[in-house]
Amino acid sequence: MTTYKIMLLPGDGIGPEIMAQVRRVMTWVEGTYGVSFDITEGLIGGCSYDAYGDPFTDEALATAKASDAIVMGCVGGPKWDGKTAYDKRPEAGLLKLRKQLDLFANLRPAMCFDALADASSLKREFVAGLDILFVRELAGGVYFGEPRGIEDLPGGGRVGINTQRYEDWEIIRISRVAFEMARKRGSRVHSAEKANVMEAGLLWREEVTKLHAAEYSDVKLEHILADNCAMQLVKAPKQFDVILTDNLFGDILSDAAAMLTGSLGMLPSASLGDGGPGLYEPVHGSAPDIAGKGIANPIAAILSFAMALRYSLDMGDAADKIETAVSATLEAGLRTGDLMSAGMTEVGTIGMGDGILNALG
Numbered sequence: 001m002t003t004y005k006i007m008l009l010p011g012d013g014i015g016p017e018i019m020a021q022v023r024r025v026m027t028w029v030e031g032t033y034g035v036s037f038d039i040t041e042g043l044i045g046g047c048s049y050d051a052y053g054d055p056f057t058d059e060a061l062a063t064a065k066a067s068d069a070i071v072m073g074c075v076g077g078p079k080w081d082g083k084t085a086y087d088k089r090p091e092a093g094l095l096k097l098r099k100q101l102d103l104f105a106n107l108r109p110a111m112c113f114d115a116l117a118d119a120s121s122l123k124r125e126f127v128a129g130l131d132i133l134f135v136r137e138l139a140g141g142v143y144f145g146e147p148r149g150i151e152d153l154p155g156g157g158r159v160g161i162n163t164q165r166y167e168d169w170e171i172i173r174i175s176r177v178a179f180e181m182a183r184k185r186g187s188r189v190h191s192a193e194k195a196n197v198m199e200a201g202l203l204w205r206e207e208v209t210k211l212h213a214a215e216y217s218d219v220k221l222e223h224i225l226a227d228n229c230a231m232q233l234v235k236a237p238k239q240f241d242v243i244l245t246d247n248l249f250g251d252i253l254s255d256a257a258a259m260l261t262g263s264l265g266m267l268p269s270a271s272l273g274d275g276g277p278g279l280y281e282p283v284h285g286s287a288p289d290i291a292g293k294g295i296a297n298p299i300a301a302i303l304s305f306a307m308a309l310r311y312s313l314d315m316g317d318a319a320d321k322i323e324t325a326v327s328a329t330l331e332a333g334l335r336t337g338d339l340m341s342a343g344m345t346e347v348g349t350i351g352m353g354d355g356i357l358n359a360l361g
């Protein structure tokens with residue numbers, strides 16, 4: 001029997017609630033496909049800070065590195081906001097994990113399930129059939145650039161500093177991922193930056209253009225300024241196939257696109273490096289406003305695990321079945337509060353898990 005080593009990191013807020021449903025799906029995969037998951041549960045984020053004074057320990061990092069895949073919930077919350085040193089914040093634990101594993105390619109599919117075409121804040125005709133893939137650079141840019149910090153100014157007052165920095169090879173490796181992905185889909189890439197005001201954006205545009213001309217001229221490439229991209233996502237989102245962008249713009253644009261699919265609770269993600277384990281986490285955060293109430297939507301976390309099956313564990317068939325089961329559960333009218341509309345059946349986190357497990361059979 002094949003055994004896969006999985007590190008499970010539920011994290012903070014709604015993390016443990018949604019990950020309990022992921023565990024049920026994992027058990028289904030074991031039973032159906034005759035594989036075994038050797039699961040090590042660890043701490044990340046505020047819960048790790050509370051236990052060890054560190055949002056992601058080196059021991060946990062070593063376990064992550066030795067895994068086949070890392071499946072995470074979410075981190076953060078008001079309990080730690082402004083009360084811990086900046087590099088000890090819950091989010092710093094997640095950034096350490098991404099950086100240390102060099103997970104530079106963050107894939108964020110934004111797909112509108114048919115049953116949810118009326119759940120978006122946009123009209124049905126704008127979102128029905130929507131299928132966008134964000135390819136977000138995740139290991140560089142302003143999230144990690146030096147210098148950074150908050151400093152006292154000599155004449156009094158303070159300054160906050162962050163640096164947007166991209167080297168050519170960082171742009172080339174993420175662009176390659178976007179072009180390769182596009183070839184398997186609609187063969188179109190929009191590359192979003194701010195080449196009009198930032199040198200890092202200009203270099204981004206030049207390197208994408210060069211790589212495209214040299215190796216990917218069969219893919220249709222369009223450059224778009226990131227602010228226009230945000231507007232176009234709301235105006236006519238179905239014009240997009242693959243959106244290639246940097247760390248910060250990718251963070252913002254993917255949250256905006258989440259609402260096209262019905263809810264932020266629907267968006268999964270995969271973060272991949274050059275070999276080594278991938279990290280699979282929902283795009284949403286710890287949702288402190290609903291944590292502990294049993295009403296969080298577990299679908300983004302479950303779809304993230306499906307991405308782990310597809311990209312790290314070579315179990316694409318199991319991933320397809322999980323995605324089909326999510327679709328069938330939504331077709332049957334089950335909705336968590338974030339997706340609820342008239343005539344549907346409102347369920348909590350466990351109820352949505354029950355529905356998906358039932359659909360899996």
Ligand SMILES: NC(=O)c1ccc[n+]([C@@H]2O[C@H](COP(=O)([O-])OP(=O)(O)OC[C@H]3O[C@@H](n4cnc5c(N)ncnc54)[C@H](O)[C@@H]3O)[C@@H](O)[C@H]2O)c1
Nearest residue numbers: 074075076077264265283284285286287289290296297338
């Ligand atoms: N990857 C991560 O772990 C991650 C991502 C984003 C934010 N965060 C952190 O989460 C904390 C809260 O941030 P925020 O409030 O800006 O963003 P958030 O994503 O946690 O929540 C935004 C809104 O979406 C709702 N929402 C999110 N996920 C949902 C789900 N699965 N089901 C139903 N509703 C859901 C929330 O209730 C809230 O109203 C912050 O500390 C932030 O740093 C972590």
Ligand SMILES: CC(C)[C@H](C(=O)O)[C@@H](O)C(=O)O
Nearest residue numbers: 076091094095251283284285
């Ligand atoms: C929590 C935070 C570090 C993270 C990010 O900004 O990348 C989150 O917003 C995300 O989208 O994964």
Ligand SMILES: [Mg+2]
Nearest residue numbers: 251252255283
């Ligand atoms: Mg985000």
